[in-house]
Amino acid sequence: MFYxxxxxxxxxxxxxxxxxxxxxxxxxxxxxDYLNCKIDDAKGLAKKVDSIETExxxxxxxxxxxxxxxxxxxxxxxxxxxLLEQLDKIADGAxxxxxxxxxxxxxxxxxxKPRFLSAMQxxxxxxxxxxxxxxxxxxxxxxxxSIREMLxxxxxxxxxxxxxxxxxxRDIFKTNLDYGHKVHLRHCIQRVVEISDRVEDxxxxxxxxxxxxxx
Amino acid sequence: MWKIISGIFLxxxxxxxxxxxxxxxxxxxxxxxxxxxxxxxxxxxILGAIIEGEKCFATLDKLSSLxxxxxxxxxxxxxxxxxxxxxxxxxxxTSQAIVGAILGAGIVMxxxxxxxxxKIMLCWLLAxxxxxxISFMLYHIIGFFFEKYITDLKKRSLFIFSGLLFxxxxxxxxLGSNNVANVTGTYVGSGLLTPFEGVLIGGLSIASGVLTYxxxxxxxxxxxxxxxxxxxxxxxxxxxxxxxEVFTHVGVPVSASQAIVGGVVGVGFVKGIKTVNxxxxxxITIGWIATPLVSGILSYFLxxxxx
Numbered sequence: 327m328f329y330x331x332x333x334x335x336x337x338x339x340x341x342x343x344x345x346x347x348x349x350x351x352x353x354x355x356x357x358x359d360y361l362n363c364k365i366d367d368a369k370g371l372a373k374k375v376d377s378i379e380t381e382x383x384x385x386x387x388x389x390x391x392x393x394x395x396x397x398x399x400x401x402x403x404x405x406x407x408x409l410l411e412q413l414d415k416i417a418d419g420a421x422x423x424x425x426x427x428x429x430x431x432x433x434x435x436x437x438x439k440p441r442f443l444s445a446m447q448x449x450x451x452x453x454x455x456x457x458x459x460x461x462x463x464x465x466x467x468x469x470x471x472s473i474r475e476m477l478x479x480x481x482x483x484x485x486x487x488x489x490x491x492x493x494x495x496r497d498i499f500k501t502n503l504d505y506g507h508k509v510h511l512r513h514c515i516q517r518v519v520e521i522s523d524r525v526e527d528x529x530x531x532x533x534x535x536x537x538x539x540x541x
Numbered sequence: 542m543w544k545i546i547s548g549i550f551l552x553x554x555x556x557x558x559x560x561x562x563x564x565x566x567x568x569x570x571x572x573x574x575x576x577x578x579x580x581x582x583x584x585x586x587i588l589g590a591i592i593e594g595e596k597c598f599a600t601l602d603k604l605s606s607l608x609x610x611x612x613x614x615x616x617x618x619x620x621x622x623x624x625x626x627x628x629x630x631x632x633x634x635t636s637q638a639i640v641g642a643i644l645g646a647g648i649v650m651x652x653x654x655x656x657x658x659x660k661i662m663l664c665w666l667l668a669x670x671x672x673x674x675i676s677f678m679l680y681h682i683i684g685f686f687f688e689k690y691i692t693d694l695k696k697r698s699l700f701i702f703s704g705l706l707f708x709x710x711x712x713x714x715x716l717g718s719n720n721v722a723n724v725t726g727t728y729v730g731s732g733l734l735t736p737f738e739g740v741l742i743g744g745l746s747i748a749s750g751v752l753t754y755x756x757x758x759x760x761x762x763x764x765x766x767x768x769x770x771x772x773x774x775x776x777x778x779x780x781x782x783x784x785x786e787v788f789t790h791v792g793v794p795v796s797a798s799q800a801i802v803g804g805v806v807g808v809g810f811v812k813g814i815k816t817v818n819x820x821x822x823x824x825i826t827i828g829w830i831a832t833p834l835v836s837g838i839l840s841y842f843l844x845x846x847x848x
Contacts, residue, residue: 332695399698399771400570468692538770539697540688 331397335406336464338389342410343460345382346417347453349375350521353420354450357518360427361439372424379421386414405535412528413460416453419524423517432514435501438494445490445515449522452483456525459532470536480529487522491515544609545728547617549746552724554623555635556586556750559720561762562781562801563712566774567705569763575756581706582713582755583748589717590744593789595736597722600792602730603657604640605647611844612727615642618840619723622832631824633832634796637665639723641833645840649848661793665829668784668795669803676780676807683776704775712782716797717744719789726794769808777804799825 352375359368389410393403423446426432434442459476462469498511560582567573607615619638626633640661647653691697721743722729729739769777781800788795802821 328699329695332698336695398694399572399701401770402694402698464694466693466696539694 331392331395335389335392335397338385339464342382342385343457345378345385346413347457349378349417349420350450350453352378353424354446356424357427357446358443361443369428372428375421375424379417382414382417386410402539405538409531409535412531416524416528419521423521426517432510441494445487446518448483449487449518452480452522452525455479456529463532473536477529477533480526484522484526487519491519544613544733545742547613547620548725548728551616551620552743552746553750554620555720556747557754558758559716559797560751560755561759562797564709565759565763566778567709568759572702572705579751579755581710582751585710585713586717586747587744589714590721590740593718594721594740596789596792597719597794598726598729598736601643601722601726604643604654606652607646607650607727607731609731609733610848611646611650612731614843614847615646615727615840618642618843619836622836622839634798634828635720635723636794636796637828637832638836641837642840643727645837646844648841649844664788664791664793664795668788669799672780672784672800672803673807675783676776676804677810679780680776680808680811701771701775708775708779708782712778715782715785719785719794723794773808777801777808780804780807
């Protein structure tokens with residue numbers, strides 16, 4: 327009788343979260359294949375990323391409809407929708423990263439490839455903590471403290487990715503490549519880092535929602 | 542019987558103005574539908590009036606002994622004052638308007654008794670102060686249990702929703718019980734109506750204002766309060782209900798609008814934020830002074846001219 331709409335929203339939210347996770351994991355495989363020069367495989371995976379992102383979008387619209395039919399109180403509703411929007415931006419970031427690699431085909435020097443891959447892996451790995459935090463947020467137990475710990479870890483990983491970006495950028499500009507190529511590689515690493523930046527933004531939003539949800 | 546028309550008019554203005562203090566937050570924030578809110582308010586105002594409404598009759602009766610005709614002019618003066626001050630966007634309270642009007646008519650009739658006025662004015666002063674205190678205490682007490690035992694988002698939403706609903710119904714009950722004397726107290730004192738007729742007609746006339754002309758004020762006042770979080774709004778509204786109910790038992794009609802301001806201030810104290818500015822304090826002070834004064838003068842001249 328009670329919480330019917332809220333339960334539906336929670337289930338959809340977790341479904342959306344899974345889609346974002348799937349989107350990120352597939353984007354990692356895409357970049358991995360690209361760096362290993364398996365362009366056709368990478369193309370197939372990039373298309374898969376696009377379709378997963380579209381599925382996530384459909385779920386997001388379904389959640390918005392359910393929320394405005396009266397699930398949760400207005401202020402919390404607003405925060406949850408903002409959180410959803412931020413989560414969706416992570417999937418958009420993963421899609422845009424894959425598109426960058428396959429549309430613009432950056433020529434990454436062999437000695438930088440493992441470092442690009444490592445940056446991508448670290449960037450994507452930050453989502454695992456956010457995912458756990460979001461699941462805990464919707465659970466029935468009071469897990470505020472453990473959620474905040476998980477969100478701190480997201481911040482730590484994001485700093486690590488930033489450090490890698492800084493080092494890679496410095497080394498890109500130390501090479502003898504022409505300036506246009508250097509700038510292109512710089513844009514490329516920025517796309518990779520953008521994912522963890524968006525994960526961190528979402529973590530911040532979740533933290534605000536938790537603080538506002540308390541008294 | 543036509544003489545009670547002015548009382549019904551006063552009840553109508555009261556209902557159209559004061560329902561905003563009860564469910565304004567919930568309606569403006571789309572937590573409760575407007576139609577549901579006005580039906581609930583009307584039911585609980587009538588219940589409050591019938592069950593406890595007679596408690597405030599005695600106080601108003603002590604202010605002056607009026608005839609049915611002078612009662613008509615007193616209620617007309619109070620209603621007109623409310624109408625004019627509302628039109629000029631100046632703060633006003635039915636409780637303060639009717640006290641001024643009864644005394645104004647009483648001066649003409651030679652029956653005005655100012656000895657009880659200090660008790661009434663003290664209650665007017667105490668109403669927002671008590672609401673602030675109750676709000677401060679309730680915020681901590683309910684908040685302790687809320688934080689400790691209601692950890693699930695779904696349950697928190699349901700708790701606050703139910704809380705706002707309860708606070709609204711309770712506030713409506715308290716408004717009916719406390720303010721019905723403003724509407725028909727003079728007629729009961731003059732013997733035109735029996736106490737039961739007084740509470741019934743008073744309750745129904747307040748409800749008519751709620752049902753027919755409350756949306757605009759409700760949305761305006763509600764939106765001013767909704768910048769607070771829902772829990773704070775619930776506490777502010779609950780403390781307003783408690784305060785008005787307490788003063789019903791004291792036997793003095795007070796202003797629900799001023800009580801809700803007290804409730805908001807109490808929440809502000811907890812959060813360390815300034816919820817009320819100089820303008821609000823000025824408005825309340827004007828309400829205390831200008832409303833009974835304007836109403837008293839109007840009532841004095843109406844009674845003097847027509848009786």
